[in-house]
Amino acid sequence: MRDIIQRALQKANVDYCEVRLEDSERLNILFRGQGLDDVTQKVQFGGNVRALHEGAWGFASFNDPEDLDEAVSTACRQAHAAGQYLSGESKLADVSAVQDEFVPNMSLNPREISLPEKIRILTAYNDLILDYDDRITAATIRYLEQYTRLKFANTQGTYIAQDKIDIGSSLSAQARGQQITVSHGIGKGSSRGFDCMLGVEDELREACGITVDLLDAPPVQAGEYPVVCDPALAGLFVHEAFGHLSEGDNVYKNPDLAETMKLGRRLGRDILTIYDTGEYFDDRGALKYDDEGVPTGRTNLIEEGILVGRLHTRETAGLMGEEPTGSARAINYTHPPICRMRSTCIEPGESSFSDMIADIDLGVYAIGSGGGQTNGEMFTFNAGYGYMIRDGEIAELVRDVKLMGNVFTTLKNIDMVGDDAESRNGAGGCGKGGQSPLPTSGICPHIRIQDVIVGGARQ
Amino acid sequence: MKILQDLPDGMQAELHRTENETKLVNFSNSELERVSDSQHQNATVRVLGDAKVSSAQSSRPGGEDKAMKQAISALPYGSRAGYELPPAAEVPEIELVDRSLDDVSVRQMLQIADDLNSSLVSYNPRIKAAASVGCGKSTIHLTNSNGFDGSYQKTNWEVFVGGRLIDGDDMLSIYESRVSSSFCSDYGDLTEEVIDRFDKASRIVPLEPGAYPVIFAPTQVVFLMRPLTACLSGDMVAKGVSPWKDKLGEKLLDDRVTLIDDGTLPMQPSSAPFDREGVLTGRNVLIDEGVPSQLLLDLQSAEQLGMQPTGNGSAGGRGPMPHHLILPPGDRALEDMVSDIDRGVIVYGSMGAWAGNPFSGSVSGTISLGFKIEDGEITGRIKNCMFSVNAFEAFSESIIEFTSDTETKSMQVGFTFPYVVLDDVVISTNR
Numbered sequence: 001m002r003d004i005i006q007r008a009l010q011k012a013n014v015d016y017c018e019v020r021l022e023d024s025e026r027l028n029i030l031f032r033g034q035g036l037d038d039v040t041q042k043v044q045f046g047g048n049v050r051a052l053h054e055g056a057w058g059f060a061s062f063n064d065p066e067d068l069d070e071a072v073s074t075a076c077r078q079a080h081a082a083g084q085y086l087s088g089e090s091k092l093a094d095v096s097a098v099q100d101e102f103v104p105n106m107s108l109n110p111r112e113i114s115l116p117e118k119i120r121i122l123t124a125y126n127d128l129i130l131d132y133d134d135r136i137t138a139a140t141i142r143y144l145e146q147y148t149r150l151k152f153a154n155t156q157g158t159y160i161a162q163d164k165i166d167i168g169s170s171l172s173a174q175a176r177g178q179q180i181t182v183s184h185g186i187g188k189g190s191s192r193g194f195d196c197m198l199g200v201e202d203e204l205r206e207a208c209g210i211t212v213d214l215l216d217a218p219p220v221q222a223g224e225y226p227v228v229c230d231p232a233l234a235g236l237f238v239h240e241a242f243g244h245l246s247e248g249d250n251v252y253k254n255p256d257l258a259e260t261m262k263l264g265r266r267l268g269r270d271i272l273t274i275y276d277t278g279e280y281f282d283d284r285g286a287l288k289y290d291d292e293g294v295p296t297g298r299t300n301l302i303e304e305g306i307l308v309g310r311l312h313t314r315e316t317a318g319l320m321g322e323e324p325t326g327s328a329r330a331i332n333y334t335h336p337p338i339c340r341m342r343s344t345c346i347e348p349g350e351s352s353f354s355d356m357i358a359d360i361d362l363g364v365y366a367i368g369s370g371g372g373q374t375n376g377e378m379f380t381f382n383a384g385y386g387y388m389i390r391d392g393e394i395a396e397l398v399r400d401v402k403l404m405g406n407v408f409t410t411l412k413n414i415d416m417v418g419d420d421a422e423s424r425n426g427a428g429g430c431g432k433g434g435q436s437p438l439p440t441s442g443i444c445p446h447i448r449i450q451d452v453i454v455g456g457a458r459q
Numbered sequence: 460m461k462i463l464q465d466l467p468d469g470m471q472a473e474l475h476r477t478e479n480e481t482k483l484v485n486f487s488n489s490e491l492e493r494v495s496d497s498q499h500q501n502a503t504v505r506v507l508g509d510a511k512v513s514s515a516q517s518s519r520p521g522g523e524d525k526a527m528k529q530a531i532s533a534l535p536y537g538s539r540a541g542y543e544l545p546p547a548a549e550v551p552e553i554e555l556v557d558r559s560l561d562d563v564s565v566r567q568m569l570q571i572a573d574d575l576n577s578s579l580v581s582y583n584p585r586i587k588a589a590a591s592v593g594c595g596k597s598t599i600h601l602t603n604s605n606g607f608d609g610s611y612q613k614t615n616w617e618v619f620v621g622g623r624l625i626d627g628d629d630m631l632s633i634y635e636s637r638v639s640s641s642f643c644s645d646y647g648d649l650t651e652e653v654i655d656r657f658d659k660a661s662r663i664v665p666l667e668p669g670a671y672p673v674i675f676a677p678t679q680v681v682f683l684m685r686p687l688t689a690c691l692s693g694d695m696v697a698k699g700v701s702p703w704k705d706k707l708g709e710k711l712l713d714d715r716v717t718l719i720d721d722g723t724l725p726m727q728p729s730s731a732p733f734d735r736e737g738v739l740t741g742r743n744v745l746i747d748e749g750v751p752s753q754l755l756l757d758l759q760s761a762e763q764l765g766m767q768p769t770g771n772g773s774a775g776g777r778g779p780m781p782h783h784l785i786l787p788p789g790d791r792a793l794e795d796m797v798s799d800i801d802r803g804v805i806v807y808g809s810m811g812a813w814a815g816n817p818f819s820g821s822v823s824g825t826i827s828l829g830f831k832i833e834d835g836e837i838t839g840r841i842k843n844c845m846f847s848v849n850a851f852e853a854f855s856e857s858i859i860e861f862t863s864d865t866e867t868k869s870m871q872v873g874f875t876f877p878y879v880v881l882d883d884v885v886i887s888t889n890r
Contacts, residue, residue, distance in 0.1 A: 030776040033698025036538040038776030041529045042516040046499070059495040064520045067498070078494035081565055082484075085491040085573060116536050137699035174700045174818070179851070181702045181818030219821060222668070222847055222887040253488035254587050256625035334497060371814035373825075376623070377630035378843070380811025380825040400821040402811065404845040404887070408628045451889065455823035455847040458670055458885045 002161075004065075005153045008072045014053035014079050015090040017072065018154035020291065021047040021065070022333040024146055025111075029119065031126045031141035036119065046333035051075035052315075055088025059336045093317035093324045095294050097157035102288045104165055104281060107193035110145050118143070121197060125204060129173045132208035135215060138174040140185070142427040143167075143197070150291075158293040165191060166439045168284055170427040171204055173211040182214040182399060184368065184384060187232075187426025189441060191286035196425070213397055214385055220398040220456040226363040226389075227403060227452040228356050233366050233383050235424030235442030237449075238274055239344050240372035241379040241407050242267075244432065246276070246301045246309075247327070248316030249339040250376065257376075258320075261307065268305040268411040273347035275300045276311055278326055280343045283423050283441035289326065291337035296326030302411075313339045331435040338433050341440050348445040349417025356416050356448045363389035364454055366401050369424055380404050402455045410449055418446030462504075462527045463604045470508035470531075471544045473603035474523060475735065475774075477501050481595040481615075484568040486576040489588045489622075494565060503774065506530045507544065513537035542762040545737040547606035553732050554725040555613040557641035560594055568592040571644060575620040578650040583657065586622035589634065593617040599731070607737040614640050615728055621653050631660055631840075633808075633828060638869040640726040656807065656828065664831045664839030666888055672803040672859060673846060673884040674796055674832075677866035677876035682812035682822050684784065684876075686850040687718065689817035691745050691753075693760030693769075694778030702818055703751055712749040712854045715789070715861060719744050720755065722770055722782035729782045729873030736772035740782060743769050749855075755779040783873035789861035793878050796862055798835035804886060805830050805837065806846060820851035826886075844888040848881065857882045 005019050023045050030038040048061035049071040058078025060071040110118075122141055129139035146166045153159045172185025186203050190196040229237055244250065251257050278287050278296025287296055292314050300309050311327035312320070316339055328337035357365065365387045372381030383401040387394045405413075421443050429437025463472050483495040504526040505514040513536070515529035572592045579588035595615040602608040621634025633656045635649050675683060695701040703711070722740030724730050733739050736758050743753045756764070757772035757779040771779035797805065804826075812824030826844045830837045859880040867875040 028776065032694070032776075032778075033700065038514075039533055039537050040514045040516065040776065041526075041533060043519060043522060043525065043529075044517075045519040045522075056491055057493040059493055061495075061497045061499065063498070063500050063518050074496050078496060078565065081569065082491050082494045085569060088490075115533060119536050176699060176702055176704070176818075179702060180820060181700055181816070183816050183818070219819075219849075222845075222885045224668075224887070224889055253490070254623070254625065256585065256587075257630075260625060260628060334499060336493065336495070370816075371811070373810040373814070375630060375632050375810060375827050376625075377628060378810065378825050378827060380814070380845070382811060382814035384816075400815065400819055400823070402815060402821075402823045402845070402847075404811075404825040404843075406628070406843055453843065453845055453887045453889060455845040455887050456821075456885070457847070457849075458883070 001151060002159060004068065005151065008068045009153060009155050011069065012051060012072055012076050012155055014051040014076045016052040016092060016155055017076065018050050018152065019047065019068065020333060021151040022148060024148040026144065026146040029122060029143040031122060031139060033138045034130065035126065044332065047071065048333045048336065049075040050336055051079040052090045053079040054083040054086060055090050056082035056086045058082060061334050091318035092314040095314065095324055098289065098293055099159055101161040103163045104192060106165065108195040110167060110194040111147060113194055125171055128201060128204055129208055132173065132205065133212045135175045135212050136173045136208060137176045140174065141171045143169045144427060152293050154293060160289050160293050162289055164287055166284060167194060167196060168425065168427045168439060169197060173208045175211045175215050177215045182211060184211040184214060189284040189425030190282055191284055192281040210385065214399050217397040217399045219400040220364060220386065220454055222454060222456040222458065224451055224453055226360050226448065226450050228363065228365045228389065228446060228448045230367045230446060231420065231422035231444045232369040232424045233381065234346060234444035234447045236369040236372050236381045238346055238444060239341060239440065239442060240374045240381055241405065241410060242274060243276065243341045243344045244374050245376055245407060246311055247339040248310050248312040248320060251310065252316040252319045263307055265307045266305050267302055267307050267408065268414055270304045271349045271417045272302055272305050272411065272414055274302040276341050276344045278342040280443065283343050283443065284425050284439035285342040285441050287342065290328045291330045292328040294324050294326040294328065296342065299325040311339050311341065313337065329438060331438045335435045338435065340430060340432060340438055343441045343443060345442050346417065346444040346447065348419055348421045351416040351418055353418060353446055356418065356446060357389050357394065358392045360389045361391060364401065365389055365394060366403060371428065377407055378404065379407055400456060404453045404455060413450040414447050415450055416448035421445045462523055463602065466604055470506055471604050472504060472506045473544055473601065473737065475503045476600045478598045479595060481593060482565055482568060483591060483593045484565065484572045486572050486588065486590040489576060489580050502526060504530045506534055507540050508534055510539060510541055511537035512540035540759060542758040544603040544605045545607045547608065548739060550609040550732045551739065553723055553730055555611065555640050555730060557614045559642050560596065560614045560616060563594050563642060568594060575646060575650060579620065579622045579653065582654050583624065586624045586657065588622040591619045601733065601737050603737060609733050609737065611732050613728065616640065616642050618646050618649065620649055624657065633657055633660065638728055640728055659830060659837060660828065660840040662839035663842055666831055666841045666844055666886065668886060668888045670883045670885050672800050672880060672882050674805040675879045675881065676807045677874065677878060678868065679806050679809055680786065680876040680879050681870060681874055682809065682824065683848060683850050683879065685813065686817040686820045686822065687746065688781055691751060691755055692778050693754040693756035693764055696754055697760045697763040700818060707751050707754065710750050712746065713858045714748045715858055716746055716749050716854050717744065717787050718746040719785040720781040720783065721785060724783055727783055727873050728869045734770045734772040735774050738768045738770045738772055740770035755781060781872050785875045786861065786877060788863045788865050788877040790863055791860065793862045793864045796860060796878065796880050797832055797837065800832045801834060803832040804841065805832060820849040822850050823847035844886050847885040847887065853881050
């Protein structure tokens with residue numbers, strides 16, 4: 001295959017060309033309601049060609065390996081056609097050519113566990129949820145597993161054969177009351193092995209208990225509060241509220257935003273350090289090389305409150321004169337790589353949880369990560385549930401907690417960072433650019449944010 | 460189809476095949492970014508036997524045989540299924556193809572996208588414009604071992620335009636799109652709409668937190684409808700998740716709420732003559748004058764509930780899905796609604812309103828594009844605001860009016876909705 005790819009690339013009449021071939025096996029298991037609802041196995045084969053000429057990209061994707069030569073020709077033709085609308089030059093940050101074959105060091109290879117055994121393990125979790133309390137009327141368990149063999153080559157001499165594994169899951173209970181149904185659960189995931197799915201019974205029981213309690217919990221009252229975010233929500237916050245703004249493709253051709261996101265700008269207090277890494281194989285989104293063949297690693301984004309870096313593809317790094325960070329990712333062969341996060345993390349600080357709530361007269365302890373969105377300046381994230389904080393103590397349970405804020409104000413308003421840290425994983429992923437859901441994760445401590453707007457019921 | 464003829468006794472199977480061709484031209488940051496050309500195929504096999512079901516997919520050419528073997532080998536571990544795949548049926552014709560799209564060249568698409576991009580840049584060079592034009596064709600073929608054999612084609616034409624204007628830490632993004640099955644090269648009104656909103660958004664005005672009458676644009680009504688359609692999912696009813704489990708036929712909402720799902724509308728991307736399972740689509744009144752009257756049902760949920768499927772079967776374990784939702788309009792125009800409001804808000808864009816548990820009825824989102832209304836006039840853009848609505852309560856107690864103006868769009872599902880005016884919507888913001 002390597003010879004075939006390299007022969008095809010020799011026909012490229014552009015400044016730069018790359019070929020990506022993907023062979024993947026995917027398993028989806030869904031429990032919904034009272035039991036197993038869907039088992040689907042997918043075999044995907046496909047490839048794409050990306051061609052860059054005088055600053056313009058052509059892209060062609062295909063399923064049939066016989067179409068590789070035609071795809072090279074199409075992508076090059078599209079790049080030439082697009083070039084008529086640009087007067088630019090092709091700028092890709094220099095990287096060393098790589099020749100490598102990589103297979104992740106697996107802790108527990110999911111492909112060595114049979115389908116019936118996986119269903120047996122998940123059935124036990126399903127039964128645990130349904131047997132927990134009569135008020136729990138349904139369970140939902142989503143399990144996905146994908147093993148991908150990628151081959152990448154470009155006209156600059158790189159050839160990489162890389163295997164990737166992704167496991168994601170969510171396990172939740174639903175309890176139905178007279179007027180509403182409430183839901184809560186846990187998320188698990190890994191880039192290394194199936195062991196993330198084992199031994200979660202205690203966490204699941206705790207989630208079931210909260211679900212039942214939520215039936216009697218009122219919606220949070222709308223208002224502006226000091227908010228303590230649990231590690232899962234802090235992970236969602238750092239992804240939505242800051243991570244997307246640090247992606248180079250948002251900045252590189254926008255001088256106004258480049259000024260706003262100028263390296264060296266103070267965005268937070270000294271206690272705040274944020275980084276993104278592709279190295280955490282115990283969590284989702286880890287990879288040795290990105291989809292441009294660039295080695296991944298840790299990229300510091302904010303150090304002690306100061307903006308020090310951003311995430312780059314080769315093109316955004318080249319155009320901004322910065323170093324590529326191995327952040328070019330494509331969800332599959334039908335899409336070109338774009339600048340994406342991997343594991344986005346906050347460095348733990350020195351505050352204990354009890355210190356964080358001690359001086360709050362009225363606030364919210366917001367828990368869980370149920371999705372979010374940003375437009376650069378503003379963000380929304382869904383916490384799922386929380387507790388009111390009254391006079392420095394955890395008080396009543398509240399549901400339907402959704403937070404909103406201005407990115408820049410909120411970063412400055414993080415006034416305490418916890419001395420703990422936990423991973424955020426699940427069955428979903430990032431949805432940027434229509435390439436959804438791309439596996440991402442984060443490891444974060446509790447954080448405290450002042451003056452957060454919380455949506456909810458009328459006071 | 461040979462793989463369907465060689466099944467073991469007592470087993471049913473279906474083969475669903477799709478072939479897609481797509482061309483896309485994409486401008487971002489006010490300049491051309493990429494021209495793409497994609498050709499994909501996919502085959503999905505579903506087998507049923509011994510009251511169980513399993514499925515397998517392959518995108519590899521000729522991968523059906525392997526997918527069939529995988530699905531059969533996984534069948535003993537599959538989920539429970541007591542339904543029969545549909546028999547042979549005469550598939551009705553629905554107009555979903557515009558042959559003129561075959562002749563649309565990449566050069567034409569580049570020209571249209573360039574014009575859209577240039578309109579925004581000419582209006583304000585500081586706006587970083589985005590524009591894309593997409594053209595696609597799909598062929599869908601479904602056949603099963605019980606005799607159903609149907610196929611159809613659909614074409615797709617998408618235009619997207621908008622931009623982002625940054626002024627210090629203020630980032631204003633305004634986008635509009637149009638998706639159809641037929642070609643249209645005149646998009647002047649789309650860019651005019653975007654430019655008009657940039658104009659109105661140039662002035663930022665403060666808003667006190669509180670409860671206001673709020674006009675939700677049709678694209679936002681989609682989020683308000685999410686709890687209602689989630690509760691009407693036969694799958695969620697059968698599984699005991701929907702709080703409307705035993706409420707079909709009960710008066711739950713205002714008389715003015717009638718919700719229709721229609722899979723047969725000509726030239727709508729969400730239409731199809733039959734659903735993902737081979738059940739013919741139709742027009743179903745889901746809520747009739749405030750009374751939930753019909754669930755969305757696929758084969759599985761219909762069998763579990765002892766009802767007839769409604770042609771809303773979907774792929775990938777998502778349960779039944781609507782095709783094109785219609786909320787009948789009211790009698791008065793949007794501008795009359797605006798002029799009626801002394802102090803209120805109109806919401807054109809939001810973030811995160813899709814997130815959260817739909818079965819609690821709670822819908823809240825950050826207002827990414829919204830305007831304050833004072834004394835019947837739009838006076839400026841509001842910022843740092845979040846709306847919160849309980850859809851069950853709002854559509855029961857807080858409807859002021861639906862406008863006579865409607866918009867037809869296709870997002871994840873298609874919809875034709877009026878602007879919805881609700882009273883007492885909680886707006887949270889910094890004091």
